[in-house]
Amino acid sequence: MSQTVGIVGAGLLGRLLALTLRQRGWQVSLFDKDGPTVPNSCGYAGAGMLSPISELESAEPLIARLGFDSLPLWRQLITSLNRLDLPVYFQTEGTLIVAHHLDNADLHHFRHMLQSKLRHCQNSEVPASALNALNWQLTPQTLTTLEPELGGRFHSGIFIQEEGQIDNRQLLLALENALQLAEVQCHWHTPVQEIQAGMVQTHPRDWRFDWVIDCRGLGAKPDWNNVRGVRGEIVRVYAPEVTLNRPVRLMHPRYPLYIAPRENHHYVIGATSIESEDTKPVTVQSAMELLSAAFAVHEGFAEASILDSLANCRPALPDHLPQIQSSPGLLRINGLYRHGFLIAPQLVEVTCNLLSGRPTPEHYQALIQGGTVPVCP
Ligand SMILES: Cc1cc2nc3c(=O)[nH]c(=O)nc-3n(C[C@H](O)[C@H](O)[C@H](O)COP(=O)(O)OP(=O)(O)OC[C@H]3O[C@@H](n4cnc5c(N)ncnc54)[C@H](O)[C@@H]3O)c2cc1C
Numbered sequence: 001m002s003q004t005v006g007i008v009g010a011g012l013l014g015r016l017l018a019l020t021l022r023q024r025g026w027q028v029s030l031f032d033k034d035g036p037t038v039p040n041s042c043g044y045a046g047a048g049m050l051s052p053i054s055e056l057e058s059a060e061p062l063i064a065r066l067g068f069d070s071l072p073l074w075r076q077l078i079t080s081l082n083r084l085d086l087p088v089y090f091q092t093e094g095t096l097i098v099a100h101h102l103d104n105a106d107l108h109h110f111r112h113m114l115q116s117k118l119r120h121c122q123n124s125e126v127p128a129s130a131l132n133a134l135n136w137q138l139t140p141q142t143l144t145t146l147e148p149e150l151g152g153r154f155h156s157g158i159f160i161q162e163e164g165q166i167d168n169r170q171l172l173l174a175l176e177n178a179l180q181l182a183e184v185q186c187h188w189h190t191p192v193q194e195i196q197a198g199m200v201q202t203h204p205r206d207w208r209f210d211w212v213i214d215c216r217g218l219g220a221k222p223d224w225n226n227v228r229g230v231r232g233e234i235v236r237v238y239a240p241e242v243t244l245n246r247p248v249r250l251m252h253p254r255y256p257l258y259i260a261p262r263e264n265h266h267y268v269i270g271a272t273s274i275e276s277e278d279t280k281p282v283t284v285q286s287a288m289e290l291l292s293a294a295f296a297v298h299e300g301f302a303e304a305s306i307l308d309s310l311a312n313c314r315p316a317l318p319d320h321l322p323q324i325q326s327s328p329g330l331l332r333i334n335g336l337y338r339h340g341f342l343i344a345p346q347l348v349e350v351t352c353n354l355l356s357g358r359p360t361p362e363h364y365q366a367l368i369q370g371g372t373v374p375v376c377p
Pocket residue numbers: 008009010011012013014031032033034038040041042043044045046047048049050190191192193215216217218219220231232233234270271272311312313314315334335336337338339340341342343
């Protein structure tokens with residue numbers, strides 16, 4: 001008989017884990033306090049950048065490794081979703097990092113910071129192929145070849161070839177449809193009151209499973225008291241006068257930002273990072289900073305229509321690394337912080353290994369607190 005699992009939280013991690021476990025023969029039930037689009041989840045607000053190297057500027061090498069291991073898993077998943085006629089915009093055209101002439105010092109600083117971090121990374125964390133494909137000093141000609149509409153506006157930059165991005169909202173929707181097709185029991189609009197080993201408590205009943213997995217992100221705070229929220233804000237625009245082929249990061253002393261292109265001239269402009277758990281709507285100051293930085297990258301954004309703006313809080317642990325707390329019958333996973341999309345597929349693999357009693361590779365053991373889990377409680 002197949003094993004049963006109850007997953008609490010159907011945001012990015014929860015629904016990815018639910019689909020993967022179902023495909024591996026588990027009986028899966030998924031709970032979320034919101035409806036299928038989970039508009040209040042962090043995953044709905046995210047920008048979907050998959051940047052294992054750029055993020056290294058402020059992240060640990062373990063994040064880069066999880067990110068590099070996740071990229072082929074994303075490819076497989078997107079291909080399988082496409083086969084089900086569930087399209088998700090996903091591309092790996094690299095990232096371009098630029099600065100205006102006056103802010104060249106910020107670009108130099110970023111370059112030095114990244115180079116010094118990379119010197120301490122092992123080949124397993126950042127593959128040599130990714131390093132060899134990295135262009136630290138773009139000439140104006142190469143920059144123009146990569147992004148014709150930015151030629152003349154910027155004269156130098158960095159190009160990180162092995163990075164990508166995914167349309168987060170399309171992904172959440174496609175995963176929800178795939179869960180339905182796979183006959184995962186989804187309990188929407190069902191706030192979970194309590195989670196214990198093998199038990200999920202909702203109103204008015206308790207549910208029993210072989211395993212329970214807590215994927216509530218910031219919602220897990222009552223049971224995980226050092227999870228904190230780091231506020232992030234984005235603005236989505238439709239800019240028919242702008243054509244960018246890949247995510248562009250602007251180095252700026254006051255508001256570094258990225259512009260992530262989606263299909264049909266839609267762009268996500270993000271993201272602020274503020275030590276606050278306030279999820280109130282995007283502030284005027286943040287909107288002004290994000291939009292003026294976008295305009296500084298490309299004047300075509302002046303005529304763009306603002307589609308929406310969104311704020312949410314990234315679930316972070318003190319070391320800014322994810323963590324899996326394991327005990328018999330219960331796993332709690334949290335701390336995806338600003339890297340959820342980058343690292344989720346590999347984190348799901350580590351979790352599936354734990355559940356099936358397979359050993360965790362040494363380089364991922366630091367993610368797990370509580371030791372190796374027995375095959376079944
Ligand atoms: C502005 C912004 C930009 C970002 N950009 C990127 C990016 O470019 N690249 C990247 O890799 N990451 C990015 N992130 C981070 C990424 O979105 C998060 O790391 C990721 O969404 C965390 O996933 P999660 O599943 O842990 O949490 P969530 O996606 O928040 O999911 C948690 C789910 O749990 C549910 N829940 C909570 N409490 C309960 C309860 N009691 N009962 C039932 N359900 C409950 C919630 O409704 C929610 O659906 C960004 C985040 C923000 C805010």
